[in-house]
Amino acid sequence: MAGIFIGLTTPRKLPNPARLVGKVIVLDIAFASEGGGRRNSFEHTTLRFIEKLGPRLVRWVDHHDSTFHRRFVDDERFVLATKAQHGACPEMISPQLVEAVGSVDTIVCHNDFDGLASAAKWLCGGHEPYPGCDADARAIDTRIGEPGDFGRRFDRALRARPRDADLGLAVLAHLATQLTHGAPWAIIDQAAHELSALEESARTLASGYRSLTDELVCVDVTARDSPYDRTLLLLLGQRRATMAAVIDGDTTTFAAPFDSGINFVECFGLSGGMPTLVSINRRKLAGALTTLGVGAAAALEVAEPPSARD
Structure with missing residues (x-):
């Protein structure tokens, strides 16, 4: 990682291109869609970022669906796939791709x-940081199957502290050195241990799930009094029905099993995202619920903010 600037981010909060150094690659960053509102749209977020980087952007590798992929089909800088084609991003990175790009100055990744495994694989010349890392990334990103011990420990740590940039960089550094130093595990495992309390909160909140249709359950956790693990809460909902929705303030997240055949992106008329995991603004919730078969009156009642009920 020496000499390479690392930018950890999300699709809706891309860094300022002016602050990125030299030649830039982007890994596992989905094209933004209008699900989070106009300010988070492709044009306002992703396209603006691409245009401001200009020729300094040398590769963008991603595996999330987007109708805007077709804009870049003739641009060799963009290596784009759908979630169905590649369940995780690291498997898209090869020694041939890394060699073709050559040296870079900045890596921006999810x-x-x-995302971190993708960046580490790039830093390792297109080779897995450890045997089975690609499979771990796929298991974690699709929630199909179980990751190995290393992947499980990394995943639990990152879920416990999703906004901890220092932890993310520690994970990336450990991966990029192919786990050759034992010291980082103490930091990673301490963070992973913290997930237990968040999981307990999720289990408590799951008791509030209500059935909206035979295939959809929903829980509103806006009034919660403690943090929780959203991943587990959604998975617990999917034990009750094929689709689960978690409302938290202005954001609602819908999830379904990776192999369910459900495509929320198409159902909600979004330009892109993960077919079986999307977040939308609460203003669009009533319409989304009716699209999934919820009655109009029930959809309006569920979508109504708590403040409007007082």
């Missing part, structure tokens, strides 16, 4: 395990 701050989850999939």
